Amino acid sequence: MMKWSEISIHTTHEAVEAISNILHEAGAGGVVIEDPFDLTKERDTSFGEIYQLNPDDYPEEGVIIKAYLPVNSFLGETVEEIKQAINNLMLYDIDLGKNSITISEVNEEEWATAWKKYYNPVKISKKFTIVPTWETYEPVSSDELIIELDPGMAFGTGTHPTTVMCIQALEKCVKTNDIVIDVGTGSGILSIAAAMLGAKSVKALDLDPVAVDSAKLNVKLNKVQDIVTVAQNNLLDNIKEPANIIVANILAEIILRFIDDAYRLLEKGGFFITSGIIQAKKQEVKDGLIRAGFIVEETLVMEDWIAFIARKE
Known part of the structure; x- marks a missing residue:
């Protein structure tokens, strides 16, 4: 307890x-x-x-x-x-x-x-609505994608600006049959979104055992366990298989530690989506991405938070 x-x-x-x-x-x-x-x-x-x-x-x-x-x-x-x-x-x-x-x-x-009592269904992007597991919710449109979350206490409700921007970025970038890695998965929400957008396989990684349990639960709840594998792992250590998309919604300081690993693992033309960045750290992360060889294609801003979509040429 x-x-x-x-x-x-x-x-x-x-x-x-x-x-x-x-x-x-x-x-x-x-x-x-x-x-x-x-x-x-x-x-x-x-x-x-x-x-x-x-x-x-x-x-x-x-x-x-x-x-x-x-x-x-x-x-x-x-x-x-x-x-x-x-x-x-x-x-x-x-x-x-x-x-x-x-x-x-x-x-x-x-x-x-x-x-x-503070947590209701929220539409967070063109396609996605996040619904707490204890609510019943009828889709408003035919192409709406619904993520059910039992957010647990270690993680937010999926409506934090950094999560919303990552999901919006995934919507732009994920193609059918993509291989995706989600670093610092937390509740598993980004991995679930990637699977629903057509990814062929998703690795959801987190160092925190509470996150791993929470993500496993949410992945099952959304019936994407055939696509998403949740594992305890530190950043991208010992990950060998290449990916089309790597997404990370964690603090800027941590993103900076594995930019080179992300570049190495991505296929040519692959995307590195990073968020969890406060305004004060924006330039530092951008410089780090460019130094590693990425092209910063898009900068998303919501409230005081930044997300980058970077591409490997």
């Missing part, structure tokens, strides 16, 4: 984006934003059930951001780093409001039920 620590930050609308990024980078398994504005706004009920929101859960002013971190030996350091990073935002003249931070422990069951 895993224990999770809930870190709750009372801040302002202005700081939500920046603090969410800090939390994602610190390894938070999902971020919940409690905004009093949600209580009054019109909700789209076309997707079915809407949970009754309880005004007592919401702050009177500002916004509360909650994130969940696994309770382990680094927790204390991680929390200190988060506090430091949030305080540093003041250097950029970002108003932090109350900036009060509280920590409490929750167990897995409580958390699993608590966050479901």
